[in-house]
Amino acid sequence: MIEPVGLSALLYVLTGLCAGLLGAILGLGGGILIVPVLILLFKVPAHIAVAASLVGVVATSTSSSAGYMKRGLPLVRVGLTLELTTIVGAIIGSIAAGFVPENAIFVLFSLLLLYTAWNMWMGKKVRPAQHDADQFQATSIALIGSGAAGCISGTLGVGGGVLKVPILNLLLGAPIHRSTSTSTFMMGLTAAVGCIAYYVRGELILELAAPLVLGVLIGARLGPRLAVKIEAGGLRRAFVFVLIFVAIRMSWAVFA
């Protein structure tokens, strides 16, 4: 049983704090860290961990977007247009998650962790802002890709930034800092939609989500201040190995 206030709540706050800090420093949504920690360390069932993580993603998005909006970075019009398919994906993903066995979530999450690790190791392929000749084709692919990002977000409790940022930057030609901020703005709405199905199924546990969110809100606020003081490159490379280790550990849990 999860206690409302106690040692477990304090540990959830710390987990959220680390996810918020690392998310802000490394440009991640936080879900990629929250879900494995809850499953592997706290032995929380996968569906409940995903639901709590989705609320954490909304917290990260809200906290970061407050700063990004002040600087006028997100492309609101583009973000909301892409959200049309992302929300459809999130609805499908969150409803489908109710029928997906726990082991399948472990395997899918491991694959996502490996993809994120590979993406971080290779570095971001940045393309300068430009307009495509065949903009219709690019927009169509972007809408389909956003739908896939929404589906991943709804099923696995992540923000889906690993897909959204390349879509905005490489496909639609938005500058990288605007792509990141637009993706962060979008993931709040996507995750909020994903939460609905989990809440109705009774998988959104308040005593777990609340301390986690509190930690994320504080961590995401402190992260940008800390980011200027530490060398993010080394932390990024170290985090790649952590992601690979967690992916192996999660896969091992399925086959063991």
Add this chain to the structure above:
Amino acid sequence: MNSPGVNRPATSKVPESRLTSGLSVVYRYGYSGALILMLIGLLFPLAGWSPAEAVLKAGILLLLCIPVVSALWVGYEALHGRDRRLLSVVAGIILLLLLAGLLANLQ
């Protein structure tokens, strides 16, 4: 004599800067409100205050509502600025949100 607004075009485009400046206020107040509610809900039980669960629920609900309120804000700006394309996008999002609630309840 023409009344004000008669010569305005049927559709226009709301500037991005107008959208982001309004949204920054929505996000800032929403974030602060959720943070305060979470702190109250988690720390007050230490002093023996019982309705902590209701406060936590309100905090989570407020947090989940922020992205929805931000979309509604953009819709308001689009309506005010006669931006039909943006208004139709927001209308689509609201319809999808309603569909999400309906489908989740049908499960």
